[in-house]
Amino acid sequence: AQKITQTQPGMFVQEKEAVTLDCTYDTSDPSYGLFWYKQPSSGEMIFLIYQGSYDQQNATEGRYSLNFQKARKSANLVISASQLGDSAMYFCAMREGSPRSLHDYKLSFGAGTTVTVRA
Amino acid sequence: DTGVSQNPRHKITKRGQNVTFRCDPISEHNRLYWYRQTLGQGPEFLTYFQNEAQLEKSRLLSDRFSAERPKGSFSTLEIQRTEQGDSAMYLCASSLVQGKGEAFFGQGTRLTVV
Numbered sequence: 001a002q003k004i005t006q007t008q009p010g011m012f013v014q015e016k017e018a019v020t021l022d023c024t025y026d027t028s029d030p031s032y033g034l035f036w037y038k039q040p041s042s043g044e045m046i047f048l049i050y051q052g053s054y055d056q057q058n059a060t061e062g063r064y065s066l067n068f069q070k071a072r073k074s075a076n077l078v079i080s081a082s083q084l085g086d087s088a089m090y091f092c093a094m095r096e097g098s099p100r101s102l103h104d105y106k107l108s109f110g111a112g113t114t115v116t117v118r119a
Numbered sequence: 120d121t122g123v124s125q126n127p128r129h130k131i132t133k134r135g136q137n138v139t140f141r142c143d144p145i146s147e148h149n150r151l152y153w154y155r156q157t158l159g160q161g162p163e164f165l166t167y168f169q170n171e172a173q174l175e176k177s178r179l180l181s182d183r184f185s186a187e188r189p190k191g192s193f194s195t196l197e198i199q200r201t202e203q204g205d206s207a208m209y210l211c212a213s214s215l216v217q218g219k220g221e222a223f224f225g226q227g228t229r230l231t232v233v
Contacts, residue, residue: 004161033220043208045162045224052219091161095220105150105214106175107222109161 003027004092004110012116013082020067021077021113023092032096034075035107036066039089048090051075082117089114121145123225125211131231132201139197140228144213151194152222153186155179156208165209168194169216201232 005024013019025034036048051059051066059066067076079086093107124143132138144151149170154162165184166176170191180186183201188194198205208229212222 035221037224042226043229044226045210045212047221047223050219050221093161105220106152106164106167107154107162109163111159112161 002110003096003108004094006092006110006113008113009111010114010116012118013079013086015084015117015119016081018078018080019082019115021079021090021092021115023075023077023110025073025075025092025094027073027094027096029096032094034066034068035093035095036064036075036077037091037093037109038086039091039112041088045091049077079115082115084117084119087115087117123211123213123223125209125225125228127228128226129229129231131233134203134232135200137197137199138201138230139195140209140211140230142194142196142211142225144193144211145223148213148215148223149191150214150216150222151188152212152214153194153196154210154212156210156227157206162210165196198230201230203232206230206232 032053034051038046049059049061049064051068058068063080065078089112091112092110126141151168153165156162164177165180166186168188183199186196208227210227212224214222
Protein backbone atom coordinates (compact mmCIF):
# COMPACT_ATOMS: atom_id res chain seq x y z
CA ALA A 1 0.00 0.00 0.00
CA GLN A 2 1.15 3.51 -0.73
CA LYS A 3 2.45 5.20 2.40
CA ILE A 4 2.30 8.71 0.97
CA THR A 5 -0.32 9.89 -1.51
CA GLN A 6 -0.14 13.15 -3.41
CA THR A 7 -3.17 13.40 -5.64
CA GLN A 8 -2.30 16.60 -7.52
CA PRO A 9 0.17 15.93 -10.34
CA GLY A 10 0.38 19.60 -11.27
CA MET A 11 -0.86 22.98 -10.13
CA PHE A 12 -0.76 26.52 -11.45
CA VAL A 13 -0.77 29.50 -9.12
CA GLN A 14 -0.65 33.22 -9.71
CA GLU A 15 2.30 35.11 -8.27
CA LYS A 16 1.61 36.48 -4.77
CA GLU A 17 -1.26 34.07 -4.18
CA ALA A 18 -1.30 31.13 -1.77
CA VAL A 19 -1.33 27.50 -2.86
CA THR A 20 -2.12 24.32 -0.92
CA LEU A 21 -0.51 21.01 -1.81
CA ASP A 22 -2.27 17.89 -0.57
CA CYS A 23 -0.62 14.96 1.17
CA THR A 24 -2.17 11.99 2.92
CA TYR A 25 -0.22 9.27 4.65
CA ASP A 26 -0.72 5.78 5.96
CA THR A 27 1.00 4.35 9.01
CA SER A 28 0.14 2.38 12.11
CA ASP A 29 3.20 3.63 13.99
CA PRO A 30 2.27 6.20 16.65
CA SER A 31 5.63 7.93 16.23
CA TYR A 32 6.42 9.37 12.82
CA GLY A 33 7.64 12.48 11.10
CA LEU A 34 6.34 14.22 8.03
CA PHE A 35 8.53 16.27 5.72
CA TRP A 36 8.11 18.43 2.66
CA TYR A 37 10.87 18.83 0.12
CA LYS A 38 11.20 21.07 -2.93
CA GLN A 39 12.97 19.84 -6.04
CA PRO A 40 13.75 22.51 -8.64
CA SER A 41 14.82 21.56 -12.13
CA SER A 42 18.45 21.46 -10.96
CA GLY A 43 17.58 18.21 -9.16
CA GLU A 44 18.56 18.93 -5.57
CA MET A 45 15.98 18.04 -2.90
CA ILE A 46 15.60 21.02 -0.56
CA PHE A 47 14.14 20.43 2.90
CA LEU A 48 11.29 22.84 3.64
CA ILE A 49 9.37 21.89 6.76
CA TYR A 50 8.87 19.14 9.33
CA GLN A 51 5.95 18.01 11.49
CA GLY A 52 6.30 15.40 14.22
CA SER A 53 3.38 13.15 15.06
CA TYR A 54 3.36 14.38 18.66
CA ASP A 55 3.68 18.05 17.84
CA GLN A 56 0.68 19.95 19.14
CA GLN A 57 0.98 22.90 16.80
CA ASN A 58 1.18 23.08 13.04
CA ALA A 59 4.70 23.72 11.79
CA THR A 60 5.59 26.99 10.09
CA GLU A 61 8.80 28.07 8.35
CA GLY A 62 8.63 31.49 6.75
CA ARG A 63 6.15 31.34 3.86
CA TYR A 64 5.62 27.60 4.38
CA SER A 65 3.10 26.17 6.80
CA LEU A 66 1.91 22.65 7.32
CA ASN A 67 -1.77 21.94 7.92
CA PHE A 68 -1.52 18.79 10.03
CA GLN A 69 -4.78 16.90 10.57
CA LYS A 70 -3.79 13.78 12.45
CA ALA A 71 -7.20 12.11 12.53
CA ARG A 72 -7.49 12.48 8.77
CA LYS A 73 -3.83 11.50 8.27
CA SER A 74 -3.20 14.53 6.16
CA ALA A 75 -0.27 16.95 6.09
CA ASN A 76 -0.95 19.62 3.50
CA LEU A 77 1.67 22.21 2.63
CA VAL A 78 0.59 25.82 2.25
CA ILE A 79 2.86 28.22 0.39
CA SER A 80 1.82 31.81 0.95
CA ALA A 81 2.63 34.77 -1.30
CA SER A 82 3.93 32.57 -4.15
CA GLN A 83 7.05 33.70 -5.98
CA LEU A 84 8.33 32.74 -9.42
CA GLY A 85 11.18 30.89 -7.73
CA ASP A 86 8.67 28.59 -6.07
CA SER A 87 8.09 26.82 -9.40
CA ALA A 88 9.33 23.30 -8.73
CA MET A 89 8.32 19.76 -7.84
CA TYR A 90 7.18 19.31 -4.23
CA PHE A 91 7.39 16.03 -2.39
CA CYS A 92 5.75 14.92 0.82
CA ALA A 93 7.67 12.27 2.77
CA MET A 94 7.29 10.28 5.97
CA ARG A 95 9.69 8.72 8.43
CA GLU A 96 8.09 6.03 10.58
CA GLY A 97 9.33 5.61 14.14
CA SER A 98 11.68 7.70 16.22
CA PRO A 99 14.58 9.42 14.43
CA ARG A 100 16.92 7.84 16.96
CA SER A 101 15.86 4.35 16.02
CA LEU A 102 18.35 2.33 14.02
CA HIS A 103 15.62 0.77 11.95
CA ASP A 104 13.10 3.53 11.30
CA TYR A 105 15.10 6.13 9.47
CA LYS A 106 14.33 6.00 5.78
CA LEU A 107 11.90 8.33 4.11
CA SER A 108 8.95 7.18 2.02
CA PHE A 109 8.09 9.72 -0.65
CA GLY A 110 4.95 10.53 -2.57
CA ALA A 111 4.91 10.95 -6.34
CA GLY A 112 5.13 14.72 -6.06
CA THR A 113 3.22 17.77 -7.24
CA THR A 114 4.57 20.14 -9.87
CA VAL A 115 3.88 23.77 -9.04
CA THR A 116 4.10 26.44 -11.72
CA VAL A 117 3.90 30.05 -10.59
CA ARG A 118 2.61 32.47 -13.21
CA ALA A 119 3.61 36.14 -13.33
CA ASP B 120 30.18 24.63 0.40
CA THR B 121 29.24 22.49 3.40
CA GLY B 122 26.30 20.65 1.83
CA VAL B 123 26.12 17.10 0.47
CA SER B 124 28.29 16.73 -2.61
CA GLN B 125 27.83 14.13 -5.34
CA ASN B 126 30.10 13.29 -8.25
CA PRO B 127 29.74 13.05 -11.13
CA ARG B 128 26.61 15.06 -11.81
CA HIS B 129 25.94 13.24 -15.04
CA LYS B 130 27.10 9.89 -16.35
CA ILE B 131 26.38 8.30 -19.71
CA THR B 132 27.50 4.71 -20.05
CA LYS B 133 27.03 1.80 -22.40
CA ARG B 134 24.98 -1.17 -21.31
CA GLY B 135 27.15 -3.72 -19.59
CA GLN B 136 29.71 -1.25 -18.25
CA ASN B 137 30.37 -0.65 -14.56
CA VAL B 138 29.86 2.78 -13.01
CA THR B 139 30.75 4.25 -9.62
CA PHE B 140 29.29 7.31 -7.96
CA ARG B 141 30.65 9.18 -4.98
CA CYS B 142 28.88 11.02 -2.18
CA ASP B 143 30.47 13.31 0.40
CA PRO B 144 27.98 13.94 3.22
CA ILE B 145 27.80 16.92 5.55
CA SER B 146 30.84 16.38 7.72
CA GLU B 147 29.21 15.93 11.12
CA HIS B 148 26.39 13.71 9.82
CA ASN B 149 26.72 10.07 10.82
CA ARG B 150 23.87 8.74 8.69
CA LEU B 151 24.08 8.43 4.92
CA TYR B 152 21.41 7.27 2.50
CA TRP B 153 21.18 6.41 -1.17
CA TYR B 154 17.92 6.88 -3.05
CA ARG B 155 16.97 6.32 -6.68
CA GLN B 156 14.54 8.56 -8.53
CA THR B 157 13.04 7.78 -11.91
CA LEU B 158 11.32 10.36 -14.06
CA GLY B 159 8.06 11.63 -12.61
CA GLN B 160 8.40 9.68 -9.38
CA GLY B 161 9.50 10.36 -5.85
CA PRO B 162 12.82 9.01 -4.58
CA GLU B 163 12.95 5.35 -3.52
CA PHE B 164 15.18 4.17 -0.71
CA LEU B 165 18.14 2.00 -1.72
CA THR B 166 20.46 1.68 1.26
CA TYR B 167 21.56 3.30 4.49
CA PHE B 168 24.72 3.62 6.57
CA GLN B 169 25.20 4.64 10.14
CA ASN B 170 28.87 5.56 10.32
CA GLU B 171 30.62 2.81 8.35
CA ALA B 172 27.99 0.12 8.95
CA GLN B 173 25.54 -0.62 6.16
CA LEU B 174 22.35 -1.33 8.11
CA GLU B 175 19.81 -2.00 5.40
CA LYS B 176 19.55 -2.63 1.71
CA SER B 177 16.29 -2.32 -0.19
CA ARG B 178 15.11 -5.19 -2.36
CA LEU B 179 15.49 -2.67 -5.21
CA LEU B 180 19.23 -3.10 -4.79
CA SER B 181 20.05 -6.14 -6.89
CA ASP B 182 23.34 -8.01 -6.54
CA ARG B 183 24.76 -5.78 -9.28
CA PHE B 184 24.66 -2.88 -6.85
CA SER B 185 27.09 -2.38 -4.02
CA ALA B 186 27.65 0.51 -1.67
CA GLU B 187 30.45 1.25 0.74
CA ARG B 188 31.25 3.88 3.30
CA PRO B 189 34.83 3.28 4.42
CA LYS B 190 35.72 4.97 7.70
CA GLY B 191 32.25 6.43 7.95
CA SER B 192 33.04 9.38 5.71
CA PHE B 193 32.31 9.48 1.97
CA SER B 194 30.32 6.73 0.28
CA THR B 195 30.44 5.08 -3.12
CA LEU B 196 27.66 3.35 -5.03
CA GLU B 197 28.77 0.96 -7.75
CA ILE B 198 26.57 -0.58 -10.40
CA GLN B 199 28.04 -3.51 -12.29
CA ARG B 200 26.92 -4.64 -15.75
CA THR B 201 24.58 -1.70 -16.14
CA GLU B 202 21.20 -2.18 -17.78
CA GLN B 203 18.92 0.37 -19.43
CA GLY B 204 16.55 0.05 -16.48
CA ASP B 205 19.26 1.48 -14.23
CA SER B 206 18.87 4.87 -15.91
CA ALA B 207 17.74 7.20 -13.14
CA MET B 208 18.81 9.96 -10.80
CA TYR B 209 20.81 8.61 -7.86
CA LEU B 210 20.46 10.81 -4.80
CA CYS B 211 22.59 10.77 -1.69
CA ALA B 212 21.45 12.25 1.61
CA SER B 213 22.85 12.57 5.10
CA SER B 214 21.42 13.29 8.52
CA LEU B 215 22.19 13.38 12.20
CA VAL B 216 20.90 10.81 14.67
CA GLN B 217 19.75 13.65 16.88
CA GLY B 218 16.99 16.06 16.00
CA LYS B 219 14.09 15.56 13.66
CA GLY B 220 15.91 13.17 11.39
CA GLU B 221 15.54 15.40 8.35
CA ALA B 222 17.77 14.32 5.53
CA PHE B 223 19.81 16.78 3.49
CA PHE B 224 20.24 15.80 -0.14
CA GLY B 225 22.92 16.30 -2.71
CA GLN B 226 22.20 17.37 -6.28
CA GLY B 227 22.25 13.80 -7.49
CA THR B 228 23.99 11.86 -10.23
CA ARG B 229 21.94 11.37 -13.36
CA LEU B 230 22.79 8.05 -14.99
CA THR B 231 21.88 7.31 -18.59
CA VAL B 232 22.54 3.80 -19.87
CA VAL B 233 22.57 3.57 -23.67
